[in-house]
Amino acid sequence: MIIRKDDITDPSVIQLLLQHVHEMRETSPPESVHALDVAQLKEEGLTMFSGWIDHKLAGVIALKELTSEHGEIKSMRTADGFLRHGVASKLLTYSIEEARKRGYRELSLETGAEPFFEPARSLYSRYGFSVCPPYADYWDDPNSVFMTMVLKKCD
Template identity: 35%
Template sequence: MGFHIARAQVLEEDVAALLDRHFELMRAQSPAESCHVLPAEDLAAADVSLFALRDQGQLLAIGAIRNFGDWGELKSMHTAQEARGRGAGKAMLTALMQEARAQGLKYLNLETGSGADHLAARRLYEAAGFSECPPFGDYVADPLSVFMTHTLREPEQQGM
């Protein structure tokens, strides 16, 4: 695979378009009170690092980390529908975990949906070492949400 992952800006045309698709999909899959997708303008905040994954210049996936000091939250992980099954999501998740380590974060948290629409995402996170946890930050228990966490270690401590 010729994946190239780099920091991105919400104003990049292809990034903005994929963020819009992600936002619309998340809003369609969950009622407003259970949908925690960040609008694009929030992904431009100073505490958020947004990344884009491209293959031969074509944007396939996006993902972000919101830094809360000792810990971070994965946000807006999304692989374009037409690019699914090519390993882009796994590559993006691996890169985001490496970035979190580089930022000195001790652990990463995430919130995702509990339904069938989010099953592939939950399996991806579980395969990367994430496990379910109680709600964190400002989240509250919600039957439509699954909360997950992963303690970060240096690569050599993971046998990499």
């Protein structure tokens, strides 16, 4: 899989992001949907990455800078035709390494508490994320699970 920084202009990337936001709105109560729309993902401090297999979009992930030492995973999504092919693992590994290169000491994320999100929570746990209290501008929300990991410096 080729992973590259994405400017969010490719129609397939935009479509996958729209699908992601739509599904989050279908799955969680409105006050608990923290998925970013395309315009928000283009804001300063956010970097979108896309993964491609045989010139087809396999998935996306964004890295948001909260502070110079704290980053956040946003908008991680695997395209339907690539589910259960290791795409999410590759995108997550790439983002963790990118966070280390940026000098972040901590990398966090918010995901849903509903059963629908269990595969995502399991993936994040396997990669070293653990449940934590709300961070940044989040609040204690029974529909959200907050996770974080301490990053070691990249040698």
